[in-house]
Amino acid sequence: MSDKNLTNINQKVERLEGYEGPGFLATTLDKAVGLARKNSLWPLPFATSCCGIEFMATMASHYDLARFGSERLSFSPRQADMLMVMGTIAKKMGPVLRQVYEQMAEPKWVLSVGACASSGGIFDTYSVLQGIDRIIPVDVYVPGCPPRPEQILEGVMKIQELVHNESLRRRNSPEYAELMASYGIK
Numbered sequence: 522m523s524d525k526n527l528t529n530i531n532q533k534v535e536r537l538e539g540y541e542g543p544g545f546l547a548t549t550l551d552k553a554v555g556l557a558r559k560n561s562l563w564p565l566p567f568a569t570s571c572c573g574i575e576f577m578a579t580m581a582s583h584y585d586l587a588r589f590g591s592e593r594l595s596f597s598p599r600q601a602d603m604l605m606v607m608g609t610i611a612k613k614m615g616p617v618l619r620q621v622y623e624q625m626a627e628p629k630w631v632l633s634v635g636a637c638a639s640s641g642g643i644f645d646t647y648s649v650l651q652g653i654d655r656i657i658p659v660d661v662y663v664p665g666c667p668p669r670p671e672q673i674l675e676g677v678m679k680i681q682e683l684v685h686n687e688s689l690r691r692r693n694s695p696e697y698a699e700l701m702a703s704y705g706i707k
């Protein structure tokens with residue numbers, strides 16, 4: 522392989538921050554785990570309407586979510602760590618969404634995709650939940666009706682940023698317990 526190709530590959534490989542010298546690299550466990558988690562998120566797509574179609578485009582070859590290490594979709598909450606909520610969520614569906622969230626193991630992150638999931642969108646009616654953050658905590662909101670696949674990818678990248686920088690102890694902190702308690706989640 523030519524030096525030029527090698528340089529290109531090195532530029533694409535994400536470097537782990539730390540102290541390095543010839544033959545060694547010292548870093549923190551937080552950083553090593555963060556890097557691994559960030560690049561192996563398993564999404565659970567909770568898609569109910571049109572935004573779900575944009576998600577299908579995001580998964581397909583042109584946009585290719587697999588490039589971010591997230592090609593392994595999970596339809597089982599226990600084998601997923603990124604809940605992607607896409608579409609209109611009727612109030613009747615709220616308890617189901619919440620149960621799915623509760624069944625996911627920690628650590629877990631939530632991406633709210635599109636106006637409907639984030640705020641009820643154009644459906645300002647008695648039957649539609651006016652934002653999923655009324656029943657579960659949300660980490661990143663993606664605006665749009667519908668958002669383009671590029672926006673969904675950006676949302677995933679924002680989640681990756683959170684995952685990368687999250688301390689391993691955050692989920693045991695009193696602040697996190699308080700957040701969960703505010704949603705009535707144990």
Ligand code: SF4
Pocket residue numbers: 570571572573607608609635636637638642643665666667668
């Ligand atoms: S935000 Fe727009 S595109 Fe997405 S589910 Fe709602 S109405 Fe459909």
